[in-house]
Amino acid sequence: EVQLEQSGAEARKPGESLKISCKGSGYSFPYYWIGWVRQMPGKGLEWMGIIYPGDSDTRYSPSFRGQVTISADKSISTAYLQWTSLEAADTAMYYCVREPYEGSIRGIMLYWGQGTLVTVSS
């Protein structure tokens, strides 16, 4: 069974850094694209970007390029989403998502993690 297990809720102050994680299990982690989706409170879904853990090929949404860093460590089957300087506007639920087809990026989010709530407040 494919599972995406995300790290727990985080609270930070503006200007602080943060790295949240998503551990994949039940499949061959290096060979499936895995991405991140943001959902601000009461708002819709926003796709942030995606990474192929096998070679770290990464694509970003224009809206998030330069704002976050997506990475992966295939040795421990874990993907990451990282901020160097958080803002209050980063307060949101963040979901990791996985493509359904091995080696293929088609923008289909078949598997979802449970979400990580990030709260940024002074």
Add this chain to the structure above:
Amino acid sequence: SYVLTQPPSVSVAPGKTASITCGGNNIGSESVHWYQQKPGQAPVLVILYNNDRPSGIPERFSGSNSGNTATLTISRVEAGDEADYYCQVWDNNSDHVVFGGGTKLSVL
């Protein structure tokens, strides 16, 4: 960037058919995927490639896509179908996902 337009809300009586639209420029030439999100839960893929259902999704859920409009149709609506629904495409021009704004389905 490609834009997908959904109505903010749709209401339907139990047992009736709900149609949720997703507008986009020549969207009929794209592959459209649909997600259901219930309050407090992660989204669930309910339709992929315009009209395919992932394993476990009831046959009551179907989709169509032509011209400038894709449509998610839910037949014999149940109270448990009340949720937000999002359409989505892959923008081949810029290699990223585009979501519609979402539609809140209310079951009267």
